[in-house]
Amino acid sequence: MSKLPIKKIQGRAVDLPISARPHLNPDDVKVPEGYEVEVVAAGLSFPTGMGFSDDGTLYILEGGSTWPTRPALPPRILQLTPSGELDVFAIETLGGPRGVTYRDGYIYVSCKGGYLARIVRYDVKTRKREVLIEKIPSGGWHEPGGPVFSPHDGLMYFANGSVSQNGVCLPSGFGVDLAKHPHAHDIPGVDITLTGNNVTSRNPLMPFPFLTETGPYKPFGTPAKKGEVIKGELWCSTGLWRSKPDGSDVELLAWGLRNPYGLAFNEDGELYASDNCLEEKGERAIAGDPDRIWHIKNSKTPHGSVKTPDWYGFPEMRADGVPVWDEKCKPSKGQRAERLIENLPEWAGPPAYLEKPHSAMTQMDFCRSDFFGYRGELFVTEWGTYAPLNSPHEKDINNGFRVMRVDVHKGTSEVFLENKFQGASSYHGTGGIERPVDCKFHPDGKSLYVLDFGYSPVTEGLVEAYGHTGVLWKVTKKRG
Numbered sequence: 431m432s433k434l435p436i437k438k439i440q441g442r443a444v445d446l447p448i449s450a451r452p453h454l455n456p457d458d459v460k461v462p463e464g465y466e467v468e469v470v471a472a473g474l475s476f477p478t479g480m481g482f483s484d485d486g487t488l489y490i491l492e493g494g495s496t497w498p499t500r501p502a503l504p505p506r507i508l509q510l511t512p513s514g515e516l517d518v519f520a521i522e523t524l525g526g527p528r529g530v531t532y533r534d535g536y537i538y539v540s541c542k543g544g545y546l547a548r549i550v551r552y553d554v555k556t557r558k559r560e561v562l563i564e565k566i567p568s569g570g571w572h573e574p575g576g577p578v579f580s581p582h583d584g585l586m587y588f589a590n591g592s593v594s595q596n597g598v599c600l601p602s603g604f605g606v607d608l609a610k611h612p613h614a615h616d617i618p619g620v621d622i623t624l625t626g627n628n629v630t631s632r633n634p635l636m637p638f639p640f641l642t643e644t645g646p647y648k649p650f651g652t653p654a655k656k657g658e659v660i661k662g663e664l665w666c667s668t669g670l671w672r673s674k675p676d677g678s679d680v681e682l683l684a685w686g687l688r689n690p691y692g693l694a695f696n697e698d699g700e701l702y703a704s705d706n707c708l709e710e711k712g713e714r715a716i717a718g719d720p721d722r723i724w725h726i727k728n729s730k731t732p733h734g735s736v737k738t739p740d741w742y743g744f745p746e747m748r749a750d751g752v753p754v755w756d757e758k759c760k761p762s763k764g765q766r767a768e769r770l771i772e773n774l775p776e777w778a779g780p781p782a783y784l785e786k787p788h789s790a791m792t793q794m795d796f797c798r799s800d801f802f803g804y805r806g807e808l809f810v811t812e813w814g815t816y817a818p819l820n821s822p823h824e825k826d827i828n829n830g831f832r833v834m835r836v837d838v839h840k841g842t843s844e845v846f847l848e849n850k851f852q853g854a855s856s857y858h859g860t861g862g863i864e865r866p867v868d869c870k871f872h873p874d875g876k877s878l879y880v881l882d883f884g885y886s887p888v889t890e891g892l893v894e895a896y897g898h899t900g901v902l903w904k905v906t907k908k909r910g
Contacts, residue, residue, distance in 0.1 A: 443861065444469050450885045450896040455861030456903070460850050464908050467847070470879070471516065474900030475503050476526070477881050479793055479868050483532040483554065486512040486873055489519065490881070490902065491539070493526035503897050507539065507552075510902075520552060520559065528574045528691070529588075529793070533675065538562075540574035540588055545611055547574050547590050549677060562677030566590045567667045569614030570599070575670070575690040575703060582699030585733060586677075589670040589703060591689035592616055596714045597745025597770055598629045599650040608650055609634075615649045619666040619685030619739045620775060622647075626656025627768040631713045646745065646770040657772075668744050670703065670726060672733065683728040684778065686742040690724075692793040694808060701729035702782060702838055704791040704810060708748065709820040715761035721789045722749040722781035723808070723836060740778035746771055749781050762822050782838040788815040789830040793868035797835075799875025802907055808836040809846060809878065811866035814854060818890045828853040833866055833880060847880065847905060856885055863903065878905040 444454040456467040471490075478493035487509060494505030505526040509519040525543035532538075536551045547566040552559050566574070572591025579586055593599065593616045599608060608614060628643040633651065636642075645654025664671075670684040670693075692704035703726055707719035728736050743749065746769065752758050754767045785791060790813035797804050814830035817823065832848035847863070849855050855862035868881040884899030 448898050451899040453861040458860040458862035461847050465905055466908055468904050470904045471902040473898045475897035477900040479529045480881050481530040482873050489530050489537055491527040529576050531578055533579050538577045543568050545569045565665045567617050569611030571595055572689040573691045576693040578693045585672045586675050587672045589690040592668045596708050597646050598644050598714050600631050600712050601634045602712050613649045616647050616667040618660055618662045620662035622660050623772040624654045624658045625769050625772050628653045629713050682739045683736055684740045686744040688744040694794045694796055696796045701726040706790055707787045710761045711820045714767050716754045716759050716767050717761045719748040720787055721785035721791050723783040725782045741775035742778050783836050783841050786829045788817055788821050788826045795870050801875050804835055808838050809869050810834045811869050813865045816888050819888050833869055
């Protein structure tokens with residue numbers, strides 16, 4: 431394929447011919463003393479993930495028009511070589527690529543699809559594409575996580591989030607995904623018995639004032655019955671699986687993960703997953719749920735030994751262990767959520783780390799470098815809040831928009847990278863970061879690359895996103 435044109439960056443500041451994000455300036459980004467920031471590439475369209483091969487080639491994913499739904503932009507995989515050449519490695523055919531990892535001459539890519547998400551792999555030399563898995567329930571709000579490979583057993587680990595926002599498919603979902611996938615619904619990982627509590631909402635398919643009832647684990651407009659048993663399935667929503675590298679011998683390790691977009695192994699072979707909070711929005715609004723990092727304990731068990739997958743709480747538990755029908759979870763408007771599952775599984779919490787609600791932790795990487803510093807700590811990108819769309823609280827307006835380093839053993843964190851002024855740079859008219867979506871360490875351990883989704887403003891009624899505003903940043907430790 432022909433190489434994409436690259437504008438050579440002269441100096442630190444960069445002027446772009448994009449009215450939505452006309453200026454980049456690394457000096458507007460704050461990092462610890464002894465580190466410096468630079469721009470590597472700009473003009474990306476909805477970048478959603480990245481991963482290095484062993485030789486330092488970087489594969490960058492562009493989500494295309496699936497995040498959020500927008501006029502046509504292709505879901506692409508870009509290849510940035512160590513010499514600085516950038517080209518289009520591949521174009522995906524259905525959904526947007528979300529996560530990518532390299533292993534033994536292949537890149538493995540998770541893709542958000544229609545009713546089903548998938549895992550594909552490409553031979554990096556021939557670019558031959560092969561679909562490994564295409565059975566993951568999708569069609570709703572949340573994203574695939576991974577794939578990643580365990581240093582402990584060499585198996586492939588991957589995940590996928592919930593179809594619904596808060597446990598029941600509701601009208602707000604129609605503006606994003608459910609209008610295209612009206613039969614989509616959540617699926618449990620084990621057998622559950624329903625309480626029969628349903629959620630009443632308007633029906634966006636009918637003129638006002640028609641109402642409808644929807645139950646958990648049901649398509650929109652389908653009520654649940656008290657005592658109804660929903661069978662658990664291997665291919666559930668909110669699940670985390672492992673398999674052999676070719677996609678065979680799939681095993682479900684966990685479910686109840688609302689949006690496990692980031693997966694990362696530490697050097698000891700322990701797996702951690704980022705996850706986003708339940709939202710104080712809609713007809714089943716839930717207040718005060720923290721973002722979190724989960725330790726996936728089943729990842730160190732022998733392959734094939736997990737008979738009952740661990741449950742991480744969705745849709746009935748906040749990350750701090752509080753049931754969502756508790757008074758503490760009552761939203762500022764409306765009634766408390768009602769219980770949906772009669773026979774709650776044993777909770778696999780607490781999390782390894784709790785973060786402010788609506789920080790929107792996304793992808794992440796462990797530092798394995800003594801040279802870079804902070805070896806063993808988890809670096810986590812925080813996309814940033816969707817408030818006031820998904821939270822009525824002023825205190826949530828600037829949550830996120832940064833890269834954190836987390837000590838998963840102590841449950842503590844420190845900010846590693848953020849703008850000099852809190853929040854997205856566009857809010858202040860500066861040239862810093864907008865929405866960090868991924869961070870990965872270079873194989874040589876000397877630098878951290880940070881992928882910035884780009885300009886995506888939010889109002890009380892909608893989310894917008896602009897192509898050609900994504901940026902790849904690089905953080906390097908100064909020599910001295």
